Amino acid sequence: MALRRTFLSYAFQRPGARSSFAQIRRCHSLLDELPSWIEVLRTAQRADKGAAVSYDIKIDDEMLFESKRFTFDHKIWGDVTASAKAAYCTGDTDKQYVRIGEAYAFGDWTDNPVVNDPSIPAALFWDPSSKAEKVLVQLAPHFPPALWIAIKPTHEALKRLFSDFTTVDAMHMERYLPEFETMQQEFEARNETTLVEEAANMRASDHFKDALRYGSVSKLRKDYDHSCLLYLGTAEHPTTVERALLADPANPCLYSWPLLQAGSVEDAATPAFTAFRTVYSKSLVVFITRMDMVADRGSPEDLPITGEAPLFAYVCHPGLPRLSGGPALLRRFNEGFRTEFPDNVPVDVLRALYQFAPVGVEKLAEKLDRMLSALPAEQKLIGSSRDGRDHLNQICTTVVAFAAVLTGQVENGSLPHAEAGARFLRVVEPLKGRDDKQLLLARGASCFMLSLHDELQHIFEACGESLAPLLKKHIERARGLRTFSLARHTLDTASVVENPAFTNMKPEELLAQTEL
Numbered sequence: 001m002a003l004r005r006t007f008l009s010y011a012f013q014r015p016g017a018r019s020s021f022a023q024i025r026r027c028h029s030l031l032d033e034l035p036s037w038i039e040v041l042r043t044a045q046r047a048d049k050g051a052a053v054s055y056d057i058k059i060d061d062e063m064l065f066e067s068k069r070f071t072f073d074h075k076i077w078g079d080v081t082a083s084a085k086a087a088y089c090t091g092d093t094d095k096q097y098v099r100i101g102e103a104y105a106f107g108d109w110t111d112n113p114v115v116n117d118p119s120i121p122a123a124l125f126w127d128p129s130s131k132a133e134k135v136l137v138q139l140a141p142h143f144p145p146a147l148w149i150a151i152k153p154t155h156e157a158l159k160r161l162f163s164d165f166t167t168v169d170a171m172h173m174e175r176y177l178p179e180f181e182t183m184q185q186e187f188e189a190r191n192e193t194t195l196v197e198e199a200a201n202m203r204a205s206d207h208f209k210d211a212l213r214y215g216s217v218s219k220l221r222k223d224y225d226h227s228c229l230l231y232l233g234t235a236e237h238p239t240t241v242e243r244a245l246l247a248d249p250a251n252p253c254l255y256s257w258p259l260l261q262a263g264s265v266e267d268a269a270t271p272a273f274t275a276f277r278t279v280y281s282k283s284l285v286v287f288i289t290r291m292d293m294v295a296d297r298g299s300p301e302d303l304p305i306t307g308e309a310p311l312f313a314y315v316c317h318p319g320l321p322r323l324s325g326g327p328a329l330l331r332r333f334n335e336g337f338r339t340e341f342p343d344n345v346p347v348d349v350l351r352a353l354y355q356f357a358p359v360g361v362e363k364l365a366e367k368l369d370r371m372l373s374a375l376p377a378e379q380k381l382i383g384s385s386r387d388g389r390d391h392l393n394q395i396c397t398t399v400v401a402f403a404a405v406l407t408g409q410v411e412n413g414s415l416p417h418a419e420a421g422a423r424f425l426r427v428v429e430p431l432k433g434r435d436d437k438q439l440l441l442a443r444g445a446s447c448f449m450l451s452l453h454d455e456l457q458h459i460f461e462a463c464g465e466s467l468a469p470l471l472k473k474h475i476e477r478a479r480g481l482r483t484f485s486l487a488r489h490t491l492d493t494a495s496v497v498e499n500p501a502f503t504n505m506k507p508e509e510l511l512a513q514t515e516l
Contacts, residue, residue, distance in 0.1 A: 034062065037133055037153040038100060038126065044155035045101075055162040056121065057155065059101040066099045067128075076142050076252060087336035088144035097125040097136065097145070104162040106140060106280055112208065113255040113277045114173060114180040122162075137161065139280055139347065142252050146333055147347045149325040164320045165280065172282040175223065183211045213261040217273045220260060223284060226319030228342050229408025230358035231401040234308035238262035238272035238289040241311065244355075245276065245287070253278055253352035254285065262289065281346035283317035285353070292477040293400060293445075305441045305474050306397040312404060313358060319344045338363065342414070361409065364402040365427050371395050372430040396442040399428060400478075403446030410450075421452050437467055444471045445478035 042059035070089055072080050085093050105118040125136040125148065135158070136148040151157045187207045235241050242261060245251055254276040262272035272289040290310045317323075323346040324330060330341055333350055340360035341350060359367075371394060406424055409415035424446065431439055440463055447456045456475075463471050 033128065035126070035133065035153075041135070041153055041155055041158075048155060053159075053163075053166075055104045055159055055166070057101070057103045057124075057158050057162075059124070060099075067096045068099065069094055069096050070145055072144075073142065084337075088146045090145050090332070095127075095129065095145070097127055100124050100126050100135075103137070103158060104165060106165075109252040109254065109279055110256050111279075112180075113212075113257050113259075114176045124158075140252065143347070143351060146336065147325065147329070147351055149322070149329070149347065151322075161322050164318075164322045168282045168318050168320070168323070172223070172277075175221075180208075183208055186211075209257050213258045215260065217260060217275075217286075220275055220284065220286065222316055223282075224316050224318050226344060227314065227316045227408075227412050228345065228360075229405055230313045230315065230340070230353070230360060231364060231405055232287075232311040232313055232353070232356035232358050234306075234397060235289050235311040236309070238274060238287075238291065238309075241287055241289060242274050245274070251276075251352055251355075253280065253348040255279060259284075260286070276352075278346070278348045278352055280348040281318055281320075281323045283315060283346055283349050285349065286314040286316075288312040288314060290400075293397075293474075305438065305445055305477075306393055306400060308393065308397060310397055310401050310404070311356075312401075313353060313356070314408075315345065315349055317344070317346055317349060320346075323347065361402070361405050361415075361423075364398060364405060365423075368395070368398045368402055368427055371398060372428075375430065375434075392436065392438055396438050399431075399439075399442040399446055402427065403449045407449045417451070421450050424450055425452070425455065440467065441471055441474050445474050448475045448478050 038059065045057050045059050048054055048057070070093075072085060072088075080088075089095060101124040102121040103124060105121045107116040107118045108120060111117075120140055122140070123138040125138060127134070127136060133153050134150045135153040136145075136150055137158075138148050149161065151161055239262070242258075245254060246256060246258070255278075258274060258276055260273055260275035262274050270292055272291055274287040274289075276285050276287075277283070278285060288311070290312070293305045294309050321344055324344045325347050327343065329347070330343065330345065330350075333339065334341055337354065337357060339350075339354075339358055340363050341358065342360065371391070374391070375395075403424055406415065406420040410417050410420045428443065428446075431443060440459060444456060444459045444463075447459060460468055460471065
C-alpha cells in the first residue's frame with residue numbers, strides 16, 4: 001500500500017499536476033494489473049549491467065511509472081488538424097500509455113551530424129489496453145504513438161533493436177569522421193585556436209555548416225544499397241523548401257546542418273538540390289526541386305513542361321527492418337496519411353517527411369487517372385479558360401512525376417524496366433492523339449526518362465518541325481532527374497552498379513538516333 005501511495009503522489013500530486021478520482025482509480029488498476037514481463041525485463045536488465053554493451057536499458061521501479069497521453073507540442077508541430085492527431089495517435093488521442101523506463105540515447109537535431117554527445121534517451125512504454133505482450137519504443141519525445149516501434153518485451157529484443165542503431169551510427173562516423181577532422185584542422189589553422197577554446201563561439205559552428213552545405217551534388221555519397229524516389233508535390237522555389245526545413249525548430253528528425261543547400265538558383269534550367277542527414281537512422285534525404293521543369297524565363301516564347309516546379313525526395317537508407325518498425329507500422333502509417341512509403345523506410349524518415357505527404361507510383365497513377373477522366377472531349381477546350389490551363393498544368397506535373405517515380409523503381413531494382421514502360425503507356429493512354437504542346441513536352445520528357453525509344457520517336461513525329469527543338473531541350477533537362485536517382489554521375493559512382501536497362505542506351509545516343 002505504501003508503494004501505491006508513493007506512485008500516486010509522484011504521478012498526480014507533483015506541482016502543476018491535476019488529480020481526479022477517475023485518475024486515481026485508473027492508477028490503482030494499472031498497478032494491480034502490471035504484466036509479469038515487466039519484472040522479467042527489469043531482472044534481465046540488472047543482470048546485464050556488467051555487459052560490454054548495455055545500450056543503457058533501464059526499467060524503473062513501479063513508483064516511478066507514469067501514465068500519460070501523447071501531446072502535440074505546438075512549438076514543434078505547429079497547427080495539427082484533429083484528423084491528423086487521430087492518425088498520429090492510432091485513432092485515440094486520449095489513450096494512456098505507461099512509461100516504464102528508458103534506453104539508448106540519441107543526439108539532438110541541432111547537433112553536429114558526425115560528432116555529438118547523445119543526451120536524449122528513448123522512452124519505453126507499456127500499453128495497458130493491449131492484450132499483446134509488447135514494449136513500445138519512443139525514439140524521442142516528438143515521436144507520436146503511430147511511430148513507436150513495437151517489439152517483444154525481452155531484454156534481447158531491445159538489444160537487437162538498439163544494436164541496429166549503433167551499427168549505422170558507427171558506419172556513418174567511420175566514413176565521415178576523417179572529413180570532419182579535416183574541417184576542424186582548417187578551422188583551427190585559420191583562427192589560430194583550438195576547437196575546444198572556440199566551442200562556445202558561433203564561428204566554429206558556422207565554419208562547419210558552410211563547409212557542409214555548399215558545393216556540388218556530386219560530393220554526396222550513396223552510403224547504402226536501399227533507396228527510393230518519392231513525389232512531394234510542387235514548390236514555388238527551392239528556398240521556400242529550405243526555409244520550411246531550417247525554421248526553428250522545423251524538423252527534429254533532420255540535422256539542422258544541411259549537407260547541401262540550393263541557395264539562390266539563378267539558372268532556371270538547373271535542378272536545385274537540398275540534402276540532409278536524419279538523426280536516428282543516418283539516412284540521406286535529398287530534396288530535388290525541378291526548377292528546370294518550369295517555364296524557361298530566358299525565352300518567353302518557350303513553353304513550360306509544367307506550371308509549377310515538381311518536388312521530389314531521394315532517400316538513401318540502411319534498409320534494416322527493425323529501424324522501420326516492421327510492415328504493420330508502415331502499412332498503418334500509409335493508410336492513415338495516404339502516403340506511399342516503400343518497405344523498410346526508417347521511422348525517422350517517415351517523421352521527417354510527414355508534412356509533405358509523399359506518394360509513389362500507386363497514388364500518382366490514381367491521381368492521373370482522375371485527372372485524365374476529367375479531360376474534355378474537345379482538345380481546344382482544355383486551355384480556353386484559367387481553370388482549364390491550371391488543370392493542364394496539373395496533368396503535366398503529374399505525368400512527369402509518375403514517370404520519374406517509375407524510373408526510380410526501375411533503377412533501384414524493385415520494378416522491371418519493361419513493366420515500368422508498359423504501365424506508363426497504359427496510364428497515359430487517354431493522352432494519345434492529343435496534340436496540346438505542353439502535354440507533348442511532358443510525355444516526351446517522361447518517355448526519355450523511361451527509355452521508351454519507340455514512343456519518343458512517335459512524339460517527335462507528332463511535334464512537327466516548330467516544336468521539336470523545344471522538346472529536345474526539355475529532354476536534355478529530363479536526364480538530370482534520371483541520372484540523379486540512378487546515382488551514376490552523382491552519388492559515389494565507384495560503388496554503384498549501373499542498371500543494364502539504362503546502359504544499353506545512353507542519353508546522348510538516344511538523342512543522336514532521333515531525327516529532328
